[in-house]
Amino acid sequence: MRYAHEVDKVRAAERALMARSPEGALMRRAAAGLASVCAGLLRSGRAGVIGPGEGVYGSRVVLLAGSGDNGGDALYAGALLARRGAHVTAVLAGSKTHEGGLAALRSAGGRSLDADDPAGSVAAIEAADLIIDGLLGIGGRGGLREPHATLAGHASRSVATIVACDLPSGVDADTGVVSGAAVRADVTVTFGTYKPGLFVDPGAGHAGVVELVDIGLGPYLGDPDVVLPQAADVDLWAPGPSRESNKYRRGVPGVVAGSKTFTGAAVMSVGGAIRGGAGMVRFASAEHSVELVRHRWPEAVTSVVDTSLSEVGRVNAWVAGPGLGTGEHAEALLAEVLGTDLPVLVDADGLTVVARRRDLLWRDAPTVLTPHAGELARLLGTEADQVEARRLEHVRRAAEELGATVLLKGSTTVIAEVGRPVRVNPTGTPRLATAGSGDVLSGLIGAFLSGGASAIDAAAAGAYLHGLAGRLAASGPASDERPPDDREAPISAYDVIEAIPAAFRTLTG
Ligand SMILES: NC(=O)C1=CN([C@@H]2O[C@H](COP(=O)(O)OP(=O)(O)OC[C@H]3O[C@@H](n4cnc5c(N)ncnc54)[C@H](OP(=O)(O)O)[C@@H]3O)[C@@H](O)[C@H]2O)[C@@H](O)CC1
Ligand SMILES: [K+]
Numbered sequence: 367m368r369y370a371h372e373v374d375k376v377r378a379a380e381r382a383l384m385a386r387s388p389e390g391a392l393m394r395r396a397a398a399g400l401a402s403v404c405a406g407l408l409r410s411g412r413a414g415v416i417g418p419g420e421g422v423y424g425s426r427v428v429l430l431a432g433s434g435d436n437g438g439d440a441l442y443a444g445a446l447l448a449r450r451g452a453h454v455t456a457v458l459a460g461s462k463t464h465e466g467g468l469a470a471l472r473s474a475g476g477r478s479l480d481a482d483d484p485a486g487s488v489a490a491i492e493a494a495d496l497i498i499d500g501l502l503g504i505g506g507r508g509g510l511r512e513p514h515a516t517l518a519g520h521a522s523r524s525v526a527t528i529v530a531c532d533l534p535s536g537v538d539a540d541t542g543v544v545s546g547a548a549v550r551a552d553v554t555v556t557f558g559t560y561k562p563g564l565f566v567d568p569g570a571g572h573a574g575v576v577e578l579v580d581i582g583l584g585p586y587l588g589d590p591d592v593v594l595p596q597a598a599d600v601d602l603w604a605p606g607p608s609r610e611s612n613k614y615r616r617g618v619p620g621v622v623a624g625s626k627t628f629t630g631a632a633v634m635s636v637g638g639a640i641r642g643g644a645g646m647v648r649f650a651s652a653e654h655s656v657e658l659v660r661h662r663w664p665e666a667v668t669s670v671v672d673t674s675l676s677e678v679g680r681v682n683a684w685v686a687g688p689g690l691g692t693g694e695h696a697e698a699l700l701a702e703v704l705g706t707d708l709p710v711l712v713d714a715d716g717l718t719v720v721a722r723r724r725d726l727l728w729r730d731a732p733t734v735l736t737p738h739a740g741e742l743a744r745l746l747g748t749e750a751d752q753v754e755a756r757r758l759e760h761v762r763r764a765a766e767e768l769g770a771t772v773l774l775k776g777s778t779t780v781i782a783e784v785g786r787p788v789r790v791n792p793t794g795t796p797r798l799a800t801a802g803s804g805d806v807l808s809g810l811i812g813a814f815l816s817g818g819a820s821a822i823d824a825a826a827a828g829a830y831l832h833g834l835a836g837r838l839a840a841s842g843p844a845s846d847e848r849p850p851d852d853r854e855a856p857i858s859a860y861d862v863i864e865a866i867p868a869a870f871r872t873l874t875g
Contacts, residue, residue, distance in 0.1 A: 367599050369590035370560040372540045373504045379558065379586035390466070392581050393435065396557045397442030399579030403555045404447060404496055404529055423451030428494040428526070430517050431467070432501040432535070433460030440500025440531050441467025448474035455490045457481050459501060459513050481513040487520070494526040499549045501535035504561065509546035510536045518549045530554040533561050534572040541758050542569030558583035562592040565790040566758055567777040592758070592788045595826050601873040603827040605817030606643065616645030617816030620681035621809060622699050623688040624655030631689030631714065634802040634859045636663050638809025639685065641866035642828070644816055650678045655689070673698040683709040685812035687716020688805040700726060707731045709815040713808040717741045724768070732821035733770040736808055742774055758788060771821035775804060779829045781822060789826045793833030795854060797840040802859030807832045810866065834872060835865035
């Protein structure tokens with residue numbers, strides 16, 4: 367698990383640690399870590415236009431230094447690189463400059479120029495192999511002001527490798543919100559702990575590869591606000607069969623999906639549940655959907671139902687909503703599953719129904735809701751673009767107001783439950799934005815719920831494996847020499863179902 371803490375907790379931990387540390391020790395540790403990552407990039411030839419092995423000596427490094435300690439970190443790191451032979455130029459922005467950092471840079475042979483000298487700044491940025499963004503760190507508030515915004519734009523257009531100090535300037539550390547211009551980094555070197563804004567879009571999309579430098583804050587940080595699960599966590603959360611398993615013990619999800627008109631969603635949801643490891647999947651729907659599901663998934667036990675599920679048989683979790691329609695018939699079925707004391711996942715059309723019948727969510731058993739931004743906006747009475755721009759805020763609010771575990775799908779999938787850190791899913795690909803993909807996810811999570819996982823574990827494990835299956839399906843066999851991201855091709859939801867076993871296999875190596 368990777369842990370992220372909000373700025374208030376970072377500041378408190380910093381104060382506690384500083385009280386026990388020599389003056390300037392934390393900044394020295396931060397700067398040394400930052401310089402070391404930059405030196406590694408210069409040595410490996412990943413930075414800018416210089417070739418492999420040319421290293422730090424003779425490289426051209428530009429520091430964008432704001433008025434706070436973030437600028438101080440960049441200046442000290444620049445001094446370390448200058449001592450190793452880099453040509454370092456600091457572009458100074460903001461009302462003041464970190465004096466100790468600037469003095470260190472100058473005494474190491476670095477030079478500085480003022481951001482008010484646009485020609486000089488642009489020329490330096492255009493000639494750079496590597497740019498360190500030290501404009502703003504956790505002290506940044508709101509959209510970048512000038513000259514920071516212009517400098518961020520120049521940096522983004524340069525061919526240099528951009529390394530953000532602590533976080534990309536213009537990204538809000540606590541939320542990942544970007545208002546206006548922001549630096550787009552190739553690598554972010556963050557100090558002490560991850561910041562939530564590095565995990566969640568749009569901030570995550572600006573951070574590139576994130577490297578954590580330990581500066582000793584750990585014992586003082588307290589509980590994380592946001593976490594990023596890793597394969598080992600998912601391996602614990604996704605229920606697997608034990609020696610005593612039989613099909614009932616492994617879990618029996620009931621899927622209530624599809625209708626006379628919409629049939630594909632049901633096939634995808636049942637497929638997700640079967641490949642998610644359910645011992646047996648029960649499926650209930652209108653006749654035509656049942657026929658199609660029986661044809662594609664003869665393993666499922668199906669029932670044709672109208673407005674009651676009394677004939678469906680024993681299940682230990684429900685998945686309700688994909689392709690179900692939104693009329694009275696759908697409402698009756700949803701009311702029935704939400705009236706049980708079993709875990710229930712509500713998705714798609716089911717979310718439209720509960721948006722007008724919130725009372726259905728007043729229950730004691732776990733409920734998982736899996737909306738995309740538009741569906742969450744409808745549940746909360748706001749607009750989809752507001753949800754997209756401030757994903758963490760909205761998913762937390764939804765969990766609180768609706769009394770459910772809420773998984774918000776999208777560019778970064780985030781999962782909230784009251785009293786717990788938000789879980790951010792690290793897997794996935796934009797290729798997953800395809801019809802039916804969400805239905806697969808609902809079935810997968812349903813399988814985990816029926817296997818006994820808690821609501822948040824089931825949701826997080828489902829999102830992780832679904833994202834990984836999407837990536838594996840999109841990138842094809844690993845024998846190709848190109849990196850997986852470059853190999854990606856369009857996929858269908860059915861391809862994602864097919865790749866779920868391979869995704870499981872990666873968990874245990
Ligand atoms: N925490 C730790 O343990 C450690 C932290 N460390 C480092 O300290 C960093 C935090 O430093 P910090 O507190 O000095 O704040 P920081 O982000 O440099 O800048 C704040 C200044 O920026 C300005 N400004 C604000 N908003 C703006 C905007 N929108 N657009 C333009 N300008 C804006 C505003 O200045 P003013 O308005 O006065 O001009 C404000 O004073 C942290 O990220 C890490 O790098 C490490 O050294 C080691 C240990
Ligand atoms: K920065």
